[in-house]
Amino acid sequence: MQDNQGENMGMASMMREVQELAEKFKVEEDEAYISPYAHLEKAQVLQEARIFHDPMAVRENPRKCCTVIAQLLHLQNTGQYMTSTEATDVFFGVTKLFMSDDASLRRMVYLFIKDVAETCNPDDVIIVTSCLTKDMTCDVDLYRANALRVLVRIVDAAMLGAIERYVKQAIVDSSGQVASSALVSAVHLFNQSSECAAVVKRWISETQEACSSPNEMVQFHAVQLLYQIKSHDRLGVSKLVQQFSTRNTLRSPLALVLLVRYTAKLLNDEAAEGRTIATSEISKQGYRFLEASLRHKSELVVYEAARAVCNLSGLEPQDLSPAISTLQLFLSSPKPATRYAAMRTLAQVANAHPRVVSKCNEDLEALIGDSNRSIATLAITTLLKTGSENSIDRLLKQISAFLTEIADEFKITVVRSLQKLCLTYPAKHRVLVGFLSNFLREEGGFEFKKSIVASIVSLMRTVPETTESSLLHLCEFIEDCEFTQLSTQILHLLGELGPSTSAPARYIRFIYNRVILENSAVRAAAVSALSKFAAQCPSLRASIMTLLKRSLMDEDDETRDRAAIAVAILEDAMEKNPYVPPPDDAEAEDIPPDTPVAGDTAAYVLLESMPMSFEKLERSMKAYMDTPISMDSPDPITFE
Secondary structure (H helix, E strand, O other): OHHHHHHHHHHHHHHHHHHHHHHHHOOOOOOOOOOOOOOOOHHHHHHHHHHHHHHHHHOOOOHHHHHHHHHHHHHHHHOOOOHHHHHHHHHHHHHHHHHHOOOHHHHHHHHHHHHOOOOOOHHHHHHHHHHHHHHHOOOOOOHHHHHHHHHEEEEHHHHHHHHHHHHHHOOOOOOOOHHHHHHHHHHHHHOOOOOHHHHHHHHHHHHHEEEEEHHHHHHHHHHHHHHHOOOOHHHHHHHHHHHHHHHHHOOOOHHHHHHHHHHHHHHEEEEEEEOOOOOHHHHHHHHHHHOOOOOOOHHHHHHHHHHHHOOOOOOOHHHHHHHHHHHHOOOOOOOOHHHHHHHHHHHHHHHHHHHHHHHHHHHHHHHHOOOOOHHHHHHHHHHHOOOOOHHHHHHHHHHHHHHOOHHHHHHHHHHHHHHHHHHHHHHHHHHHHHHHHHHOHHHHHHHHHHHHHHHHHHHHHHOOOHEEEEHHHHHHHOOOOHHHHHHHHHHHHHHHHHHOOOOHHHHHHHHHHHHHHHOHHHHHHHHHHHHHHHHOOOHHHHHHHHHHHHHHOOOHHHHHHHHHHHHHHHHHHHHOOOOOOOOOOOOOHHHHOOOOOOOHHHHHHHHHOOOOOOHHHHHHHHHHHOHHHHHOOOOOOOOO
């Protein structure tokens, strides 16, 4: 009864303080909020901290002490650190506040000690151990719980033995607040060092007893600590999972979530060693537990079990059906978080088992109009994975209306899904590439347009049938493209793929428009693209030569130099190998292919890549010039 009264008093005090803070920081709608700590100066706060040394002021005005501690913590957390002398002086002043019985002040003291424990001198911090130990054995649960949490921050393995008895008693305490604090402290100690972990392992019987606590949070922390203690013992983990999965002793949803995760890890470890559900009794029992968890009354446990089943390795598609059915029910939940969680898991499953998820397509289509755009985006990308070839046209109509309403980051995700869909159904490449190109002409940022261009280029490499239509779409895009990087990338692509298409002359107009209308970087790229067309298509050399000569007077050095080199090389090639057009009445099969002859200088210089990088060439040339004997040698320079 006394414990409950103490806990109620602590909660009432906390609620009063929260309400007072809310009133203190309440501002009108038209007022700008200004932080009360906006203009703090360290010297002034340290001056005010001298109040800690005045017992009368501490007793009569604990609120002032709370405010000073809050200011000290603010300085500490915003990078205005105290010197060693200042920290020691303030720390000793804070330790004197233990004489106050004010609950709010005591909690601020605990918070301050926890925050500065790692920055203060360890010898100074040890001084408060006796005060904390005294609080740990008092009658107020709030003090006991917080003292435990602070103690684990300042004790080491040597000192842990002195307080071990108190921690073990706290783990099985009737107060949930104290027991949870002790268990969380034990988890921190276990991770602190191997020596502390060895001490914590001796508390296993108390931890197992805490797993039967009626308090849900105590159960959660106890299961977590118990697993941590047994984590390096494969057999121990197996027994832990079997014990709790068969006895139904856990009532805490959070504890059951942990148990589901531990079970899933155990099953995946078994599968990694070749023991499947059909051959291993442990795996069979674990899978039955996961299936049973799908029918739990807590949504948290049900979702975690469904996610665990979907992520198990080595399962057949039919084994996923119970989990998929559960996630399908979650898609119609009124809670956005539940819908998003189910949608995200289904999207992951659709990558490996699209047919299993396809039975949810009707529910997924209903989510395309969801107010939460993350859910809607996942629904669309999942439908693109699970939909059939016949449903593509209908999906694209829904997506076109949706894409205009969402941010670019979501659009990029949809574009990548469309690219994968085109690889799945190559026969639909015209529809999908046309759909992507339409959005190239819509409003959008650089990353969105870049993702569309990258998808179209990737499709041209993978599905050659898309090359000519895709190049025309990209040509139309650069007519009104505001991004230099994308324009130069597309011009380079045109120079690489355009000459080998059935009608290369159709691209010349688009490329030359860039020479007339664009900035210097794009003009230089356009000149290079025209040069490649001329080098690979002798029939076009005369007309392209006329266009290139217009760039010889360009104001940009790079553009002018590229044009000059191309003109010189092409003139030499045209003189050595003049193009002879076929007769007008020649049959199609009698017309020779429009390709350069063997040994064509222009094709070699403009189309063939160099046998080394420019960096290596530069290093070699410098080394050659730095060697007087090489410079005087009559031998020609070669790439050998």
